[in-house]
Amino acid sequence: MQEISGKTRVVGVFGWPIEHSLSPAMHNAAFAALGLSWVYVPFPVPPDGLRKALEALPALGIVGVNLTIPHKERAMEYMHKLTPIAEAIGAINTVHCLPEGLLGDNTDGEGFFRPLQERHYEVNGKNALLVGAGGAARAVAYTLARKGVKKLTIANRTPERAEQLGEWLRARCPLLFEVEAISLDCRSHLHAVMEEAQLLVNSTSVGMYPHHEAEPPIPPEWLQPNCLVYDLVYNPMETRLLKAARARGCATIDGVQMLVWQGAAAFERWVGQSPPVATMEAAVRGKLQGV
Template structure:
């Protein structure tokens, strides 16, 4: 007999044998908030289609509990997790090993746990470049605006500089945080930080090729805009990227101006 789970048709005898039981591998994602994430649906659906005996679940972790996460995952024999905001940077001290690129970036988004060893990786960076290449977009000699100065911003700025972007314009509400990020990455290329102000964004948009939002603004329907999105029309060749999974107000406005857009 066939039944449908999460939109995927599977054989009933497959469920009897594999899903879930004492041999089911558990993966997940930690963050706060986490209810918006579509990763549990996508990943578990992929496991079902590939007939892998595993599930992927969300874990909303309170900020005060982050120091306990890794030991808890080891104790529960969880195989691995993804890490999203706001823990991509603060989780580092609790890991046993960290990949060199992740060390250079200063943040991780993927943790593999094997033989009680927690290893951190950053797949944001190579994954982002791959997504651009799939859209036939090269960053070489391009000017790129990055909105935000958190872990994702650092990962993308790092890989963009390694891929020979001409300049990175790092824009953040807290200028001091952006400058700290600038200082950590300037050895890799040309990067400069700016405060998040309308008049500055308008000028930067005119001279840029790509604009990337790495903030969480746009996750909620009532989020205020980061800046006056009408400024996007100042550059008809601008590519607008939002790391959020769906069509955000930023992307929607960009599409109204017939700009190329990419979501997370």
């Protein structure tokens, strides 16, 4: 890390809690690799302190911050301007302090999609199954729709939430070929969907440490070799779902890659140059492996 001085530029992340965040490790590794006098700081910001914390950013000379649970939606009302993608998704994960005020952005969709691009996976015309209907699912669903997915099935334990996400998506992406919402408990329907799915995305916390021994949301025996399995969980790096998918001959993407690419997009917004993504990924994997 570069020596911290009065010229050091500061960025960070607001969350509650924030102790678990891997963002400081990956951003500070990138700053060090580029020889930049920047530092990324985790800020524990409780919900009732969010407005004051955001309003203080310009006065403190902080360039910007990321936002994590539980701030992504609430922070929108304190922004002076939103990027089109943040406005469409209805949540922000990145704030940039500009002379004209606070700009709210959302890099989750880009973070999700870049690993697919890196492996030259073509979403257009594919059938996809998205498990979960929370905040991450909204960014994933919107991105898949904009990239031309042929059919998107949203499966959730609470089918009403899946249907709400489906309606939200139809309103914003009317040209989407087909979107349906189903219950994860409707096993026969879910099995039929999996037989046609070429992309499976798990956006739930099922399989996340310390509950990493939980049963995968999709029975492993349903996985077809031609289906790419993408698990947004990054701790552990290889979830039970991904392990089962590899055993079935499926290509896989783990959650570390989305975490890194959404961070890389925020880095580029703040710094104005591309970060060393491989360095960021190595820092995250090193932290997860206890290196």
